[in-house]
Amino acid sequence: MCLLTLVVSLPSLKPPSCGKHVTYLDCDKRASPFQVGIFYCALYIVAVGTGGTKPNISTMGADQFDDFEPNEKAQKINFFNWWMFSIFFGTLFSNTFLVYIQDNVGWALGYVISTLALFVALVVFIIGTPVYRHKPKTGSPFTNMAQVLVAATRKWNVVMPVDHEELHELTLDESSSSWKYRIDHSSSLRFLDKAAVKINEPVSKWNLCPVTQVEQTKQMLKMVPILFTTFIPSTLMAQTHTLFIKQGTTLVRSMGPHFEIPPACLAAFITISMLISIVIYDRYFVPFAKKYTNNPRGITILQRMGIGIALHIIIMVVASLVEMLRLSVARDHGIFEKGKIVPLSIFILFPQFFLMGVADNFLEVGKLEFFYDQAPEGMKSLGTAYFTTSLGVGYFLSSFILSIVASVTQRNGHKVWILDNLNESHLDYYYALFTVLCVLNFVLFLVAAKNFDYKVEKSVDHLASSRD
Template sequence: MEKAEDKYTKDGTTEMAVNSADGTTEIHGINPAVDIYTKDGTTDIHGNPSVRKDTGNWRACPYILANECCERLAYYGMSSNLENYMKYRLHQGNATAAKNNSDWSGTCYITPLLGAFLADAYLGRYWTIAGFMIIYIFGLTLLTMTASIPGLRPACDQGACNPTNAQGAAFFVALYLIALGTGGIKPCVSSFGADQFDESDESEKKRKSSFFNWFYFSINIGALVASSVLVWIQDNVGWGWGFGIPAVAMAIAVGSFFWGTPLYRHQKPGGSPLTRIAQVVVASFRKSGVKVPADDSLLYEISEKESAIRGSRKLEHTDQFKFLDKAAVRSQDDKIDGPADPWMLCTVTQVEEVKSVVRILPIWATGIIFSAVYSQMNSIFLIQGDTLDPQMGPHFKIPPASLSMVDTISVILCVPIYDRIVVPVARRFTGNERGLTQLTRMGIGLVISIFSMLAAGIVEVVRLRIIARDNLYDSDGYVPLSIFWQAPQYFIVGVAEVFTFIGQLEFYYDQAPDAMRSMLSALSLTTVALGNYLSSLLVTIVTAITTRNGKLGWIPDSTNRAHIDYFFWLLAILSLLNFGAYLFIAKWYAYKRAAADDIELR
């Protein structure tokens, strides 16, 4: 008798033993090979379906986290002290240097929109990151050359530097190459890391939530090294070394990223998301007179298992924003046979994509006030800290800007606590795999940020009482109050970041349509820029109102006669009102739902 031969059915779902002696077959059960591949549509670098055991998951993430840590070290190591370089090496005035630094920083939060568009539409996240990293390292290399090579380096005599126009031009070319390079990295790396976890697998889905915590942790490790070691090197060793080390760090980041290439999972780019949004809007207006049927099964959707949008799952119909549903209603003008005109008829999934974006926008708007609070570490906190006693022992002083390390240390301490203690405990009470829902997590951060403003206001009240007690209104010396009184407000901001900023990373990835994840991540970054702009606008408005009739105002040049505490109270009130609006929006928000019959993408 011949040995039985194991064979599989065509779809791989059942295992059959075929007996050659009598031709009978026995069904032994489910073929374990059915779970070889991921079910979220990801592929390997060659475009083949991702093999679950060989790709993605935490085995791929160390390369991505190391890349992010080194890239952030390079970015903050170069940017933290950039304004001083412009003042002391490029011979720019305070106002000019501040403006140039702000313009460049703003550009770093605008270019991600370009990088995200290319990633989602055409290149995919891997090739976008790879291409823009090369631009980034070219920029850092040129920047290092402008600070170290004679001819490119400004000539200085007894501390006075006189750069030529060509030297200034080379510096700004390098600077804006870096800004362009960040545009392909900022919006894509966190999403690319999350792509390594298959959402259809419950265990991987839990790990994905943890990934965002450790991703933000790696950012702050890089920032801590940059704001301490590299700033000291720039001030005490030289700018050539101060810019050269970030360039080397970026080279390590590039090497780490490419080293993990065989392990990565890749989401397919789905074509221009802006075009798809425009098609839904246009089709809805062109059919404004059409009535939406009560039965949503009558709305247009392709019959195939896959979505019409490449690399995207089908989405279930939702009842919000009914006007947009008109784009998915068949009319007499639509073709019955053949492909539909996308500017006249859109699928339910395409319509739901637009609905997802519209639902996210109010949540996005509430992040602006939070970012305005966060921005105080680089503005009003420094004005307050400049007047406080920086002495730490007999021979060492703490620069006010260095106190931001307390915020970074706060994040580094709180991320493991949140991931290893808070989440498991909360999971027992809520039953939610994440411990807390994304909206709950962000809301807690908004509340915590209010206390950071209250803490800053209390420090300011104490400072002003000491000034009044000792009659220090016209003194140029330090107020006899240790700068470490500011530590709690920095620490509380860090705790708020762990809840809100990391919650936003996860929220925008999870709730964005599959083919728009980079774009939504880039959109979330704009809240940081808008928060800075809002803070500047508030200062301008407050100054204009409070200096009427010859009054000094809340934030005069003479800080000892200021009332910065009033500005902190104002931000606390705005944050409270913002939280109230957030509660209303969060209650209204409907989480995105993938179609039940479209679990697997191929």
């Protein structure tokens, strides 16, 4: 953030100005290779830092709750609701106040405020370090999983024992001393069980793994089909920050004689609806649903995610219909030029933004909780890394789909669906395509969810007593 602040503040790091009324395409002044390099270097540092912190901060927050204390275990169920509430509350601040500052005062001040806020957060985090609960190190989850895969592959032709009790497992003393939670043998992904088969050769971690380590690997692999079904929903999040907002630039944005809604502030509608829906979900829906399901979460995590994915189908149908209306009004008024405003209020976009916030409450919060909850002990950070991986792949997939659609639709002299000029584009067709993709993805999710077995960990009361 310090480097980004310098990039937008120092004249030597900024490209030369073309003036307020000159667009980027009409400007003949360009940033130097050095300025471009510094800018992208700052962005990549932010990306690397985000990849290292996001999976670990949420995991560390959830780890502060003791599963052996009934009250804390109950509170942990609500943790991710309020974790995401705090994240989106900060997003609301950035989408309103900081965007206004950047548009009306300057980018430098906006980045200075963000950098100072991050510095304060870092100081508070460091001050709180002595009171955090720190779990003992259990080794790299990638190494543990690799050992299971290598051992199972090396013993591919080994005959499995009839009784799974003959498989290698940690003793109670070994699991207690290493703070490893023993996990019972399961019948899923049975080919990995060969990693725990005892053979007549020198024992090493790469040819003999305990059942618990095998089951941990199984749990991480079983979540992969669910992970794949979250990629398409993540591409929809990319649309909210790109095409949804670009639609807003073509509509009437005035509120009164002296104020216009900045297009980037449209994302605040998503944040507001999510904040409201999280409170309603946590305080009203969950207590109501618990009476009928006897589930402390009200509904299962996968059911929550399924509702979010289903809402995405509705969102894309609504977005396609709204775009059809916008294009119809544009044609009726003879508006085809780039930059011309269609005489429709920007608030016709409100339903798709509002529904996206509600969908995020179900899918994004449920997704984060699912990957944390179903990851085994010692691999929780890797589980929450699945969550951030879903977002990253979704954004790359969005660009890939856009490129493919542009390439296919321009063949044989046809007009590209998505042009820089939305008044001549067919964004409604593009949204209809996403509707089809969402429907197919929802079917795949239902199949993956039906075949998913929630983890069942063995109770280890002696671990609780050993800590006292």
